[in-house]
Amino acid sequence: MAYVDEIMESVLKRNPGEPEFHQAVREILDSIAPVIAKHERDYREEKLLERIVEPERSISFRVCWTDDNGKVHVNRGYRTQFNSALGPYKGGIRFHPSVNRSIINFLGFEQIFKNALTGQAIGGGKGGADFNPRGKSDTEVMSFCQAFMSELFNYIGPNEDVPAGDIGVGGREIGYLYGAYKKFTHRWEGVLTGKGVGWGGSLARTEATGYGVVYITEEMLSHKGQSVAGKTAVVSGSGNVALYTIQKLQTLGAKVVTASDSDGFIYDEEGIDFAALREIKEGKRGRVKDYLAYRPHAEYFEDEKPWGVPCDLAFPCATQNELSLEGAQKLVANGCKSVTEGANMPTTREATDYLLGAGLDFLPGKAANAGGVAVSAIEMSQNASRQYRSFESVDNQLHDIMKGIFAQIQSACEDYNTVGNYVSGANIAGFRLVAKAMRAQGYV
Numbered sequence: 195m196a197y198v199d200e201i202m203e204s205v206l207k208r209n210p211g212e213p214e215f216h217q218a219v220r221e222i223l224d225s226i227a228p229v230i231a232k233h234e235r236d237y238r239e240e241k242l243l244e245r246i247v248e249p250e251r252s253i254s255f256r257v258c259w260t261d262d263n264g265k266v267h268v269n270r271g272y273r274t275q276f277n278s279a280l281g282p283y284k285g286g287i288r289f290h291p292s293v294n295r296s297i298i299n300f301l302g303f304e305q306i307f308k309n310a311l312t313g314q315a316i317g318g319g320k321g322g323a324d325f326n327p328r329g330k331s332d333t334e335v336m337s338f339c340q341a342f343m344s345e346l347f348n349y350i351g352p353n354e355d356v357p358a359g360d361i362g363v364g365g366r367e368i369g370y371l372y373g374a375y376k377k378f379t380h381r382w383e384g385v386l387t388g389k390g391v392g393w394g395g396s397l398a399r400t401e402a403t404g405y406g407v408v409y410i411t412e413e414m415l416s417h418k419g420q421s422v423a424g425k426t427a428v429v430s431g432s433g434n435v436a437l438y439t440i441q442k443l444q445t446l447g448a449k450v451v452t453a454s455d456s457d458g459f460i461y462d463e464e465g466i467d468f469a470a471l472r473e474i475k476e477g478k479r480g481r482v483k484d485y486l487a488y489r490p491h492a493e494y495f496e497d498e499k500p501w502g503v504p505c506d507l508a509f510p511c512a513t514q515n516e517l518s519l520e521g522a523q524k525l526v527a528n529g530c531k532s533v534t535e536g537a538n539m540p541t542t543r544e545a546t547d548y549l550l551g552a553g554l555d556f557l558p559g560k561a562a563n564a565g566g567v568a569v570s571a572i573e574m575s576q577n578a579s580r581q582y583r584s585f586e587s588v589d590n591q592l593h594d595i596m597k598g599i600f601a602q603i604q605s606a607c608e609d610y611n612t613v614g615n616y617v618s619g620a621n622i623a624g625f626r627l628v629a630k631a632m633r634a635q636g637y638v
Contacts, residue, residue: 197234198223201243212296214514217543218303219247225621228610240637242629249302251275253349254295257323259341261334271342273321275355276302279631282353283319284309284567286360289338289367293322297514301360301538305567307624308560311599314571319355321346327362339370340377347378352385352578358570359388361513364434365400384577387570396573398588399566404438405589406565407509407536409596412446414555414616415532417604423447428505428530429466430454431512432475432482435536435563439509441468452500454512455482459500462492504528511536519544526552535559550615561599561620568595 205219230237237243257269272295275283285305298320306318323342327335349355359368368388375385389395412422425448429436432453440450449465460482470488474480483494501521508530510517514537522545525533532555535541539559549556569592576582603619612618
């Protein structure tokens with residue numbers, strides 16, 4: 195049996211009931227099989243793959259908090275510190291009812307290779323809780339964040355593990371989490387990123403993931419003599435990543451016609467009104483159907499996803515596995531030429547294979563959405579030096595990082611004869627960096 199097949203079989207046995215984690219590991223192993231075959235003897239002796247698929251540390255804990263009526267609730271919190279070969283663990287905290295060990299392990303595993311591609315000194319980790327901030331008051335969210343941090347603070351620090359935000363954890367939640375961390379540790383330090391500007395946060399951090407998604411797409415298109423300008427794009431999601439993907443696409447001359455949330459999607463043939471959508475989501479914490487009050491001509495499709503809308507470019511920016519084979523088939527049938535993942539693993543394996551087989555350009559999330567964590571690393575550097583940088587300076591560095599990521603992908607594709615398969619290129623490029631560091635540091 196091939197080494198990668200042995201590892202996959204072991205992962206299935208050691209991590210039963212974790213389909214998302216299995217999916218992420220299988221994708222990586224399939225992509226890096228040519229690299230493993232070239233070095234199989236050494237990697238086997240060193241148990242390299244056995245070590246890379248096993249978290250260095252995985253923590254779960256009880257979170258008890260009270261709501262505004264004095265009722266006690268109990269949630270489960272997680273932090274998986276997956277790999278520190280390249281630097282302190284780095285990865286977001288997600289608050290969502292779907293959060294479980296499988297999702298945290300999948301996200302943490304993906305984060306290893308994503309962070310490697312940025313060229314920053316950061317390892318991979320992820321955390322969260324099965325708590326839903328939707329519909330909660332600010333006081334209830336604060337109560338939960340303080341209870342969550344009362345356990346998590348034992349395991350994080352600026353040179354150990356530096357969490358950020360993710361789904362359900364925005365500026366409000368980061369503020370409450372950081373305030374609790376300071377209370378418990380008596381230290382002001384760069385332990386959380388995505389903080390508010392003025393108390394440790396970096397300019398351009400809010401926009402970074404969405405901007406990075408567009409920058410790498412533009413870089414890919416430029417290699418074909420094309421641009422996003424003049425193209426029609428569909429975007430799923432309406433959170434931070436989706437919002438600033440929409441904004442940057444519009445700035446560069448594309449027409450974005452959709453946005454969505456878990457209830458459905460809006461279609462605006464004239465182009466999404468970014469200011470209205472941002473007010474709804476960031477100002478009022480509303481739902482995308484509220485957009486109709488601003489733009490009555492727009493259409494709302496309840497319990498549907500936007501993949502049937504004709505487009506040139508598609509950007510799944512909501513959550514994992516939102517783009518199925520059926521959705522991929524709709525995109526191809528409606529003329530889509532390129533898919534860039536803004537979320538983490540938003541495309542199912544079947545859909546990914548179909549899109550690649552149909553000849554679409556497909557940029558995977560571990561490369562395309564790395565802009566957020568890249569600017570988080572820049573925020574860490576600013577916190578350490580107590581020196582802050584302009585929006586333009588950070589944005590320019592972000593642009594350079596995304597161009598560098600695409601160059602790494604291209605190089606890996608050329609080295610292993612997979613030109614045009616950016617999934618393979620991203621996985622190989624990230625793996626080579628992590629494997630080199632792990633081998634240099636011994637069997638730890």
